[in-house]
Amino acid sequence: MCGIVGIVGNQPVSERLVNALRRLEYRGYDSAGVATIEGGALRRRRAEGKLVNLETKLKEEPLPGAIGIAHTRWATHGAPTERNAHPHFTDGVAVVHNGIIENFAEIKDELIATGAEFQTETDTEVVAQLVAKYRRDGMGRWQAMHAMLKRVRGAYALAVLFEDDPSTIMAARNGPPLAIGHGNGEMFLGSDAIALAPFTNEITYLIDGDWAVIGTTGVHIFDIDGNIATRPRQVSMAAAYLVDKGNHRHFMEKEIYEQPEVVAHALGQYVNFIDNRAAPSSNIDFAKMPSLAISACGTAYLAGLIGKYWFERYARLPVEIDVASEFRYREIPLSPQSAALFISQSGETADTLASLRYCKEHGLKIGAVVNTRESTIARESDAVFPILAGPEIGVASTKAFTCQLAVLAALAIGAGRARGTVNEEEEQVLVRSLAEMPRIMGQVLNSIQPKIELLSRELSKCRDVLYLGRGTSFPLAMEGALKLKEISYIHAEGYAAGELKHGPIALIDENMPVIVIAPHDRFFDKTVSNMQEVAARGGRIILITDGRGAAVSKLDTMHTIVLPDVDEIIAPMIFSLPVQLLAYHTAVLLGADVDQPRNLAKSVTVE
Ligand code: G6P
Numbered sequence: 001m002c003g004i005v006g007i008v009g010n011q012p013v014s015e016r017l018v019n020a021l022r023r024l025e026y027r028g029y030d031s032a033g034v035a036t037i038e039g040g041a042l043r044r045r046r047a048e049g050k051l052v053n054l055e056t057k058l059k060e061e062p063l064p065g066a067i068g069i070a071h072t073r074w075a076t077h078g079a080p081t082e083r084n085a086h087p088h089f090t091d092g093v094a095v096v097h098n099g100i101i102e103n104f105a106e107i108k109d110e111l112i113a114t115g116a117e118f119q120t121e122t123d124t125e126v127v128a129q130l131v132a133k134y135r136r137d138g139m140g141r142w143q144a145m146h147a148m149l150k151r152v153r154g155a156y157a158l159a160v161l162f163e164d165d166p167s168t169i170m171a172a173r174n175g176p177p178l179a180i181g182h183g184n185g186e187m188f189l190g191s192d193a194i195a196l197a198p199f200t201n202e203i204t205y206l207i208d209g210d211w212a213v214i215g216t217t218g219v220h221i222f223d224i225d226g227n228i229a230t231r232p233r234q235v236s237m238a239a240a241y242l243v244d245k246g247n248h249r250h251f252m253e254k255e256i257y258e259q260p261e262v263v264a265h266a267l268g269q270y271v272n273f274i275d276n277r278a279a280p281s282s283n284i285d286f287a288k289m290p291s292l293a294i295s296a297c298g299t300a301y302l303a304g305l306i307g308k309y310w311f312e313r314y315a316r317l318p319v320e321i322d323v324a325s326e327f328r329y330r331e332i333p334l335s336p337q338s339a340a341l342f343i344s345q346s347g348e349t350a351d352t353l354a355s356l357r358y359c360k361e362h363g364l365k366i367g368a369v370v371n372t373r374e375s376t377i378a379r380e381s382d383a384v385f386p387i388l389a390g391p392e393i394g395v396a397s398t399k400a401f402t403c404q405l406a407v408l409a410a411l412a413i414g415a416g417r418a419r420g421t422v423n424e425e426e427e428q429v430l431v432r433s434l435a436e437m438p439r440i441m442g443q444v445l446n447s448i449q450p451k452i453e454l455l456s457r458e459l460s461k462c463r464d465v466l467y468l469g470r471g472t473s474f475p476l477a478m479e480g481a482l483k484l485k486e487i488s489y490i491h492a493e494g495y496a497a498g499e500l501k502h503g504p505i506a507l508i509d510e511n512m513p514v515i516v517i518a519p520h521d522r523f524f525d526k527t528v529s530n531m532q533e534v535a536a537r538g539g540r541i542i543l544i545t546d547g548r549g550a551a552v553s554k555l556d557t558m559h560t561i562v563l564p565d566v567d568e569i570i571a572p573m574i575f576s577l578p579v580q581l582l583a584y585h586t587a588v589l590l591g592a593d594v595d596q597p598r599n600l601a602k603s604v605t606v607e
Helices: 013-021 049-059 103-114 125-136 141-151 252-258 259-270 298-315 348-361 400-416 424-449 451-460 475-486 497-502 525-536 546-553 566-588
Strands: 003-008 031-037 041-048 065-073 087-089 092-102 155-160 165-174 179-182 187-190 201-203 211-214 219-222 233-235 292-296 319-323 341-344 364-368 383-385 466-468 491-496 513-517 540-546 559-563
Touching: 003 013, 003 092, 003 155, 003 546, 013 031, 013 049, 013 065, 031 049, 031 092, 041 049, 065 092, 065 155, 065 165, 087 125, 092 103, 092 125, 125 141, 125 155, 141 165, 141 211, 155 466, 155 540, 165 187, 165 566, 201 219, 201 252, 233 252, 252 259, 252 566, 259 383, 259 400, 259 424, 292 298, 298 319, 298 475, 341 348, 341 400, 348 364, 364 400, 400 424, 400 566, 424 566, 451 559, 451 566, 466 475, 466 497, 475 491, 475 497, 475 566, 491 497, 497 525, 513 525, 513 566, 525 540, 540 546, 540 566, 546 559, 559 566
Parallel strands: 292 319, 292 341, 341 364, 364 383, 466 491, 466 513, 513 540, 540 559
Antiparallel strands: 003 065, 003 187, 031 041, 031 065, 087 092, 092 155, 155 165, 165 211, 179 187, 179 201, 201 233, 211 219
């Protein structure tokens, strides 16, 4: 989840390294650092906190040099201090690392026994110390790198500089992604192609077990046994995307407002609006499979939960779903006739990838619902369903969520047709609803802001907030709570409305707002009963409903947000909008760092 970048250049690199780091800051922002070689000496600047602190430092003390590596950190081992910030230096070896060296404690003990002195509390320092030791033992640079890779266990994307070789960066990958960029007389290295987009769009991805020796004019790639490996050079789409905030204060706000456009774009790939048919063409045949497994993390998991309701309802296809960190260890009995879907914005989440590999070992067909088509999850899948949301920079996922939902809805309808559980007429009705969705999203975004801002003022004074929903509004309630807690730091819980009386009702008093997500659907009356239970105990209800719901509910609510009446299949996407905006405006009022909330990172490449 840290971001790493490197340049083997023919002109100064430190400013360019920092610019590339800015594009990787979504991976972590606890500290940052850069190292270069100039005049035969390794030098570095490091700073605690956001990248801007490193930039300030570099202005005061510039770092010359035409070769360098840099890092933005999401701390795993050791506090996010300057001392623990990468690059780590040991005897002429500099290292930046993304991942976790699992056997670092054992290696550290061994090295200390032979006299090594450690300067940090990180797992990464063992990499620098090991390579330095192998060099002292007489090994050449390549040999020392290879010997180190044979010794460490765990997940890593690594970049290594040697003081006695100012023209080469060595890199290695096992787990977290690593892209090598081919430039004009210069070569680049980065955690993703977006970081390298200003420099080049010609990319070679390393695969697990690979290590590479990168010079100014090219790269030699080897597998873990030291054999020469050939990896394709491809043209990355990343450069096509503009990564800026436009007229918005935050990326999150921009991404919320982009939803009508990106959702329309995503739907266009999965739905034929001329004859109103869901047209997901893929090599996954939903027709005969006994069940479907879905696994993901965070917001992507909650999209998957909504997908489960749709696959079960429209395609009568039983769905086994769990968060990836549990899924991978549950030893779920899986049938090779089944398929598995993995949902991931980044396509790199370590637990999701591990669940994918587990299912692959069990012979299941693998589908990936991803935003990053060049990602590991996409590459290891039999069928890729891109969500086409464009780069999502805000750590709190918004547009990726609704695009994931749009794709899952289309897949569920297509599966229903394939399984004979949705007839042509039903399919056309459902697809027509999907086609309406971008327009309604635009209408909602244009109208609800004043109400949301008013409400956010109330929420910003609360310590706890409860979100309730039934059916597909239950995962959405969890998503609402997740959004609020991750960016505003207000404690929030999402519950199935029917579970209220089994515990959370004990918390209800006049201080705790209860946000009820209740479109006028099949469950509306039941949810209203649950709201009565809240009202009877003095709880303050914020009802998010539609015109029909507002007309029939006789409840005394603190606030009611009224959305347009929409068909059930698109309600989760439409109701996502107030949920996202509420979290956003509350966090802004509280002065929180909306795009980079504390302790979080967007791409989680460690377990
Ligand atoms: C992190 C992010 C979330 C995201 C989750 C899964 O926790 O902060 O926004 O939902 O990872 O990430 P993925 O890239 O697999 O969708």
